Amino acid sequence: MSLDQANSGNLIWKIAGGLMVIVALAGTWMWMNAEDSVQSKTAPTATTPIHTTATPQPVEAAPASATVENTSVTEVVDEKALVNESILNDQIPAHSALAKEEIAKLDDIQAQLADQQKNLEAQQADADQLIELKQQQIKLLEQQLSAQN
Numbered sequence: 001m002s003l004d005q006a007n008s009g010n011l012i013w014k015i016a017g018g019l020m021v022i023v024a025l026a027g028t029w030m031w032m033n034a035e036d037s038v039q040s041k042t043a044p045t046a047t048t049p050i051h052t053t054a055t056p057q058p059v060e061a062a063p064a065s066a067t068v069e070n071t072s073v074t075e076v077v078d079e080k081a082l083v084n085e086s087i088l089n090d091q092i093p094a095h096s097a098l099a100k101e102e103i104a105k106l107d108d109i110q111a112q113l114a115d116q117q118k119n120l121e122a123q124q125a126d127a128d129q130l131i132e133l134k135q136q137q138i139k140l141l142e143q144q145l146s147a148q149n
Contacts, residue, residue, distance in 0.1 A: 087106075
């Protein structure tokens, strides 16, 4: 067996390893860029209505750019909130299909809120029952201590 034949197996493994590293780096780069694009898509823009903490002031023929700058400074966004306060003030779409989609979305949110309320009430009942049991346990321990003395 010649030297070239013995080294050809090593060369193939080196080429395969290099290709695997390149594919892994490319996949990592694409994955990182995909996360950035998703975050930029979910970021609110100045044209979307957002709940502000400042009290609303009447606007008297102010330029549009001035109002956008004022609202962008006082914006408070709760990304984990299930319902945005602005949903109450949004106009109903004129097209019936869009209105039906909006109603379906609101019904879904309402159902989620009802389920969440049921879960919270069940948790509250469990916590109350646990408190009662702990109080009974404390009374029994106090009785045992007084009986030992």
